[in-house]
Amino acid sequence: MLERMCILIIDMLNDFVTGSLKCERAQRIIPNLRRLVEAARKFSVPIIYCNDAHYPVDFEVVNRWGVHALKGSEGAEVIPELKPTEKDFIVEKRVYSSFYETGLDPLLRSLYNGEGVKTVVLCGLHTNICVRHTAADAFFRGYRIVVAKDGVEAFTQEDHEQGLRYLEYVYNAKLMSVDEIIEEMEKMKR
Ligand code: ZN
Secondary structure (H helix, E strand, O other): OOOOEEEEEEOOEHHHHOOOOOOHHHHHHHHHHHHHHHHHHHOOOOEEEEEEOEOOOOHHHHHHHOOOOEOOOHHHOEOHHHOOOOOOEEEEEOOOOOOOOOOHHHHHHHOOOOOOOOEEEEEEEOOOOHHHHHHHHHHHOOOEEEEEEEEEEOOOHHHHHHHHHHHHHHHOOEEEOHHHHHHHHHHHHO
16 A cells, blocks of 8 residues: 555654744654554665754745755754664755755656656654645645644644644645554564
């Protein structure tokens, strides 16, 4: 069911979790995402970190959120609990979507011996912002979308729940728990 999947970890960066754009609710998903990345590494499922890496002049910084996740700063580093390994991939982005003007799409197409990824599993922050815009671009490109419902979060419960409903309704995203996703990885290896 989750054929040729990859895990996208979106914006689990110091500034988003503990820094200038701190989201208290992000703490709730950290243990789940740790379990998920450990399982993905065990079952050789590719992990791609999609990270904001802003210039101070970026429109998103100037017109909306203020300074956050500046390229090369500590705030733009993945949180220590989810630190990437040398086998993981890192894509730097400058707007909400992980696809927009980044190398994510060609990377996805090159994985699985060039057969390409079929299903993207979306995780991270925020359900209704970067996860949603990344889902939009994944949908436009024909990827199947799974959202780890206990692996994404937003500033409020309302934002989170509305975000999930929107992803399910508009992009036909399948909402699965981290444990269900890990079970699928185990099944595929049997
Ligand atoms: Zn940003």
